[in-house]
Amino acid sequence: MQRYFIALLCLGFVRATLQNFTVDDTSPDILYSFPTFYCDTSCPQEVTEGLFNRTATLTFGSITFSFTGTAFYASLDLVGTCSISVDGDEIGTLNTSFADAILGVSKSDMANGPHTLVIAPTTEGTVIGFDHLIYTASLPAKRHVGEVVGGVIGGVVLTVGTVFAVLYARRRRLILRRNQRKSAVLRGISTLSTGV
Numbered sequence: 727m728q729r730y731f732i733a734l735l736c737l738g739f740v741r742a743t744l745q746n747f748t749v750d751d752t753s754p755d756i757l758y759s760f761p762t763f764y765c766d767t768s769c770p771q772e773v774t775e776g777l778f779n780r781t782a783t784l785t786f787g788s789i790t791f792s793f794t795g796t797a798f799y800a801s802l803d804l805v806g807t808c809s810i811s812v813d814g815d816e817i818g819t820l821n822t823s824f825a826d827a828i829l830g831v832s833k834s835d836m837a838n839g840p841h842t843l844v845i846a847p848t849t850e851g852t853v854i855g856f857d858h859l860i861y862t863a864s865l866p867a868k869r870h871v872g873e874v875v876g877g878v879i880g881g882v883v884l885t886v887g888t889v890f891a892v893l894y895a896r897r898r899r900l901i902l903r904r905n906q907r908k909s910a911v912l913r914g915i916s917t918l919s920t921g922v
Contacts, residue, residue: 743866749791749859751783756856760787765855776828777801778858788846789856795863797834798843804829806852811844812836819848828857838864 749755752764763784782803800810807821810831817833831845845854 743864744796744862745865746860746862747793747795748778749793749861750779751781751856751858755791755793756783756859757790758783758785758787759790760785777803782855782857784853784855786847786851786853788844789854790845791843791859792840793843793861793863794838794840795861796836796838797832797862798841798859799830799832799861800843800845800859801828801830801857802845803855803857804852806847806854807849808845808847808852808854811846813841834862 764781765784766781769782778801784803798812804820804822806823807819809816810818810820812833818831820829820831822829843859845856847854
């Protein structure tokens with residue numbers, strides 16, 4: 727019995743779930759190394775069309791974001807050249823001469839852990855329009871220990887209760903039979919003494 731109880735407690739500890747988190751350009755978790763210009767409805771529609779929430783933050787400096795996860799996808803506008811690095815390793819370089827294109831940068835299959843993404847201009851006059859970022863984190867699965875333990879304890883209580891109910895009913899039946907026999911014997915004795 728004890729082995730089954732321990733086996734039930736160990737269920738559900740192994741799995742993890744992947745979840746995506748979206749970080750907008752205005753998030754305080756995004757660090758800009760240079761003053762920024764917030765571009766929303768005050769900017770021409772051609773600039774904000776197709777952007778997440780129709781906003782972007784423009785900067786001449788680098789953009790840094792730290793996260794814990796396994797993958798990321800960043801969306802940005804760019805005029806000039808910039809490098810993309812994760813944890814100090816350059817993963818790519820982007821180069822455009824017009825701002826009409828929304829560029830996507832991504833990296834997946836990273837070890838689950840803390841990472842730092844840096845998008846930095848590599849030429850003077852480069853303007854980066856940061857739109858949003860999505861990163862994937864591996865979260866531990868919800869543990870169901872309480873539910874399993876509650877089910878086991880409830881099952882034990884139900885079994886013990888059923889056994890006691892059956893024993894109580896059986897004992898009561900035996901007592902009734904014994905009392906009926908005593909009554910019959912006493913009736914027989916009283917009939918003999920009265921002679922009826």
